[in-house]
Amino acid sequence: MSKRETSRERVLKTLNHQEPEGLAIDFGSSTSTGISIFAYDKLREYLQLDKDQLPRLYELFLMMADPSMEMLERMGGDIVQLKRYAPNFDIPLKDWKEWSFPQGTRCLVPGGFLPKETEKGLEIRDEQGKTLARMPQNGFYFDQVDFPYVGVEEMEEIDALHLTGISDAEVDYLAQESRRLHEETDKAVMYPVYNRTFEAGMRGWGFEEWLIQIMTNEDMVHHYLETLTEIYIRDLDRVLGACNEYIDLIRFCDDLGTQTSLMMSKERYRELIKPYHTRMFRHIKEHYPKQKIALHCCGAIEPLIPDLIESGVDVLNPVQISASGMEPRRLKEKYGDQIVFWGGGADMQFRVMEGSLEDLRRHVEEMIEIFAPGGGFIFAPTHNIQADVPPERVMAIYDTALKYRKRA
Numbered sequence: 471m472s473k474r475e476t477s478r479e480r481v482l483k484t485l486n487h488q489e490p491e492g493l494a495i496d497f498g499s500s501t502s503t504g505i506s507i508f509a510y511d512k513l514r515e516y517l518q519l520d521k522d523q524l525p526r527l528y529e530l531f532l533m534m535a536d537p538s539m540e541m542l543e544r545m546g547g548d549i550v551q552l553k554r555y556a557p558n559f560d561i562p563l564k565d566w567k568e569w570s571f572p573q574g575t576r577c578l579v580p581g582g583f584l585p586k587e588t589e590k591g592l593e594i595r596d597e598q599g600k601t602l603a604r605m606p607q608n609g610f611y612f613d614q615v616d617f618p619y620v621g622v623e624e625m626e627e628i629d630a631l632h633l634t635g636i637s638d639a640e641v642d643y644l645a646q647e648s649r650r651l652h653e654e655t656d657k658a659v660m661y662p663v664y665n666r667t668f669e670a671g672m673r674g675w676g677f678e679e680w681l682i683q684i685m686t687n688e689d690m691v692h693h694y695l696e697t698l699t700e701i702y703i704r705d706l707d708r709v710l711g712a713c714n715e716y717i718d719l720i721r722f723c724d725d726l727g728t729q730t731s732l733m734m735s736k737e738r739y740r741e742l743i744k745p746y747h748t749r750m751f752r753h754i755k756e757h758y759p760k761q762k763i764a765l766h767c768c769g770a771i772e773p774l775i776p777d778l779i780e781s782g783v784d785v786l787n788p789v790q791i792s793a794s795g796m797e798p799r800r801l802k803e804k805y806g807d808q809i810v811f812w813g814g815g816a817d818m819q820f821r822v823m824e825g826s827l828e829d830l831r832r833h834v835e836e837m838i839e840i841f842a843p844g845g846g847f848i849f850a851p852t853h854n855i856q857a858d859v860p861p862e863r864v865m866a867i868y869d870t871a872l873k874y875r876k877r878a
Contacts, residue, residue: 477548481658481848482718485762485784485810489845492875493838496812496850497547497868498537499660500721501529502766502788503813503850508610508857509864510535511575516861519544524568526578530558530594531603532854533611535577539655546872549848550657552648552717554664555640559594559602572608573857610857619674623683625693633697636705641712648716658718660764661709665702667695667746668724668733684734684742691742699746703753710758719762719785720754727769730794736773744777751782764812768853770794772801779808788853789814791837792821798840811841812848816867819852822859827866834870842874849874 475483475491483490496503498510505513507527514520520538528536537547556562565581585592591606603612622628644661651659666673671680671694683691710717724747726733734742751763764785765778772795778786789811791798798814816822816834841847849871855864 476656478656478658478718481548484845484848485719487807487810487844487846489843493842493871494548494848495546495868495871495875496549496848497542497545498535499547499549499551500662500766500787501532501534502723502768502853504529504532504534505537505855505864506610506857506859507533507535507577508571508573508575509855509859509861510537510541511577513861513864514541516865517541517544524576524578526566527569527583528553528557528563528580530561530580530583531612531614533857534854542657545868546875548657549660549719550651550655552644552651552659552661552713554662555637555643557662557664559596573610614673617674617676617679619671620676620679622675623687623690625690628690628694628697633701635701636708641708644709645712648713652716659716660719660721661713661717662721662723663702663706665698665705665722665750666724667698667750668726668743670695670698681733684738688742695742695746699749702750706750706754707757710754710761714758714760717761719764721764721766721785721787722750723766725766725768726774727767727771727790727793729769729792731770732773733769736777739774740777744781747778747783748781755782762810764810768793770796772796775801775805775809779805783809785810785812785848787812788850790819790852792817792819792852798837802840806841806844806846810846810848813850813852814841814847815849815871816851818855818859822851822863822867827862830863830866831870834867838871838874 480490480494484494498504510525519540526536553563561580561582563580566578567581569579570576585594591604591609593601594603595601602616604615605612648659754761754763762784763782764787765783766787768790770793786809790796791814815837821833851867
């Protein structure tokens, strides 16, 4: 009797455009295939799992739960995340403590999570008392409210910014944790590189001002992105020099699309953003050829998919099938032999809350039957499971995916 494939083998086959024995499934391994802590707590109660432990909140911007191994097995998850040491607001994932939110959800949070209650909601502040992010009253995630580079317009001002790379402490942590995940689980290990290019400017200047800089201040933008890219490549070498053998997938984030169009023209992308994407991705291909490169990129980005493939992207996430030009069958037919689709398994923007549970199951079946043939498809919903999605609908999605795995 042949040995059944492990989760890691299933994912690696998929990444190499081979059809695995069973459908590769992701549950909660990233900040765009995750589940809100509020929805996760309800799902946990619905399934009667982890009754003796509170769920962990690891992603503080989007309020994402860290699925337990018991939950991961129930949902069929094949991927685990090699979490950053301090993924948000420089708050390390340690010294866990109990916390209760106004919605009634109880969970564990990192010890450094100390938001201030104000009339505007919960606020996260830096050591000087400046508000960095805010969750409105009865909100479900934090919004960035501080944009530190507003007013920066000269190359000399870029050189004065406090742009630093990864710390020695984090490299040591990642080396130990990546080995633990590789040896103690049979899951594929995904490392979330926080090397944003276009999005770095949005977080620094704010959305509107960054777009203005892109259109009016090309020399400054190039200088900023050149400086960032040098830091990013240095960080990649440090991390992969310590962890390469234990990591199976590297995930970058850079949203480039809106619901109906690109955020900039193809020509502007090719002039200002693509050179830096290409430099990073090709550096990985040249020096760490075992790695597969995933790019999280929301929106109507079909016109840029050939450019992303040319730059070195192997995997596209979240596959926003509800955006203009992102019709699933056309994507699979046009690009299915060139790029892996990670996501697109259920439309979380519209279809998840519409119609009956049977309607939702049929929708998921249709997406799997389009994307899965021939390999190159990691099942996940299109983006995160939001706070208001009831557990019955979560299970309609994942039990349908598991049904396809059991057919193997």
